[in-house]
Amino acid sequence: MGPSVSAPESPAGFEQVVLPHLDAAYNLARWLAGNDHDAEDIAQEACARAWQFRGGYRGGDSRAWLLAIVRNTACTWLKKNRSRIMVPLDDQEVADVEEAMASPPDFHNADVAALRAAVEELPLDFREALVLRELEGLSYKEIADVAEVPLGTVMSRLARARRQLQIIFQRKGDVNP
């Protein structure tokens, strides 16, 4: 094989490009899959693919590269095993985001379990964007690369994810008791 310049060919490369991002890879897989067992399978398969296809790494942010593989592995996996949850979402509906909310909730004293449950309730695409943004700290452009969508879609998914959390918490009255 003809190693390309930036490909992590050596074990050292693997340790620099894949291992440091294992936590991020597992976290994303776990949030997408919804349970430990599937998440572990997905993360392992993704790392194996990353290692196998390391020739495809062209330098740049190796975390975003690995997360894109995790994301694709998870999508393939979920489609195969749970076709019903892969409902395509209509990104056109931004009207709900633009509507004013009478009294948006304050999350300062939000219960962690309730917050976790609310994020788990989000549609897959929204959950993915939110996890990449808030838990992994990715920029819009990195999220766009990982999810293969335009920047504007990233913004609208985040907006709608947050809108949905606001609605859930307003309903529950869990915050700001």
Place this chain on the structure above:
Amino acid sequence: MNCADLRLLLHAYSDGELDLVRSLDVEQHLQTCATCAAQNRSLLSLRTALRSAPLAHATPPSLRQKVRSLNRAPAESPPPETPRPSRAPRLWQWLAFGATAAAVLMLTLRPVGPSPGDSLADELVSGHVRSLMVGHLTDVQSSDQHTVKPWFNGKLDFAPTVRDFAAQGFPLVGGRLDYLNGRAVSALVYRRNQHFINVFVWPADRTGVGQPIAENRRGYNLVSRDVEGFHYWLVSDLNPTELSQLADLLGEPGPAP
């Protein structure tokens, strides 16, 4: 900027993904609109809650072990070709805003067309439009010339003169680096009422224009001046008369900065 426009931008604003000019628009709106300010506070508290709550899932030790052993196994003939899972970033994805991005973004985008012939003027207009777009880096945001000028030190091979013209109705908003005409240039941002003005400055050389030029391109007005060995190009949707006023101010010899 009305509330509906702002609701979506508010997310980009709180994510630090808005450019200088639009951030200021948002901030200005937040000062006057209680509803949007409440929405902003709610979003900030949500962010804090999401980031401080232990929501990340810990990697199981068994997985860590399995992954570590991956690269010890003999690699089974990795294909040299890039397979689908690799995401070579596509330019159109970065640039394209989804249909979802609302009319605000469409408005911002519209002036960017395929660049026709006359490159410098087009580059200038594109630089101006780019600075108004989501995702453009905010470099230094200050109305204090003594903050903006030192910021450029070491970033450019020249030292632009930076002056505030708030007294004349053109407050300095900030500065940033830009890349134009094949070189790094300084861009100073001024404001005239609701209009933003990008002033691109670089040392005069063979690319010079010599005499003042004023023209309109893709709906934006451009005015140029050569002052004390520097090219000044002003780009804005502001009317040409007022734009020339700022150009004249920039051309006046001022106190040593």
